[in-house]
Amino acid sequence: MVAKAEAHHTPHEFRPRDFVGGHPAIDFVNTVTARNTATPDDWLDSYATLLRWASLSDLALPAVGAEVGQGDAEAELRRCRTLREALHATLASVQDDGPVPPKAALTLETSWRLAAAHARLDLSTTPFRLRYDQDGPPLSVARRALAAAAVELLVDLPRERLRTCPGERCGWMFLDVSKAGRRRWCDMATCGTGAKNRRRARP
Numbered sequence: 001m002v003a004k005a006e007a008h009h010t011p012h013e014f015r016p017r018d019f020v021g022g023h024p025a026i027d028f029v030n031t032v033t034a035r036n037t038a039t040p041d042d043w044l045d046s047y048a049t050l051l052r053w054a055s056l057s058d059l060a061l062p063a064v065g066a067e068v069g070q071g072d073a074e075a076e077l078r079r080c081r082t083l084r085e086a087l088h089a090t091l092a093s094v095q096d097d098g099p100v101p102p103k104a105a106l107t108l109e110t111s112w113r114l115a116a117a118h119a120r121l122d123l124s125t126t127p128f129r130l131r132y133d134q135d136g137p138p139l140s141v142a143r144r145a146l147a148a149a150a151v152e153l154l155v156d157l158p159r160e161r162l163r164t165c166p167g168e169r170c171g172w173m174f175l176d177v178s179k180a181g182r183r184r185w186c187d188m189a190t191c192g193t194g195a196k197n198r199r200r201a202r203p
Contacts, residue, residue, distance in 0.1 A: 007032050007042035014043070014053050020186045022175030024058045025149040029088045030186075035171030036164075042081070047073035050080055050142055059145045072139055080143050083111050087150050091173055094159055108154075111147035118144055167191025 012018075021027040031053060034040045044050050054061050086107035093100045118136035122129050132148045161176045165186035176183040185191040 007040040009045040010041040010043060011045050012041075012043035012049075014049075014056050016056065017187065017190070019057060020172065020174055022177055023149070023153050025087060025146065025153040026091070026173050026175065027057055028053075028084055028146055028149070029091065030172040030174075031084065032088075033172065034169040035088075036166070037169055037171075040171075044077065044081065044084075047077040050077060054142050054145070059142075059149060061141055061145055076139050076143065079140075080146065082107055083143060083146060083150070086111075088173075090154065091162060094157065095162055095164065108147070108150060111143060112151050114140065115144040115147040115151075119148070165191050 018030070019027045021030055031043045032040050033043065044053065051061075086104035089104040090100050090108065093104075115132055119130050119132050122131045130148075132144055136144065158175065161181065163174050163176050163183065165172045165174065165184075167185060167190070170186060170191050172186040174183070174186050
């Protein structure tokens, strides 16, 4: 169950183990943890943290200039969080086999249009690709890249392989790319092992 409470902004040092979603857009959704509780934690506590997360992700971002003001950065971070929650709501609707909430759909569409306005067709490589965020306002570079990644995911989403981890204080989403399609946990070494240890501790 998705937590309804507003997430607490919690400092976090991102590590490679935080990237288990199978796609950068899903890893972005997972920057809120414990979604399956009433007290989720939002690890994106600042715009600088968002950029640090992006540097570890599979997103390829150009550098953001140091001229970004704090007020502008905070406003852009709020826009990125709105995009993240719209993507989460959309993926949750896929799992529930229900309609995408209109507000989420509008946010994704608006963000996609911003990304597309700064896209270019690269015919120098095979296969040909759309490339994003090489030009345009530096402040919104992460949001544009994330919107492009989100649309890429949703267009080719293997719906039957989308999972939500049932781990205690988790709720992360991931794509199950295992051959058998039976992956249950975001990471067996964390949530899977934790659940196993709790079962063993029961009298």
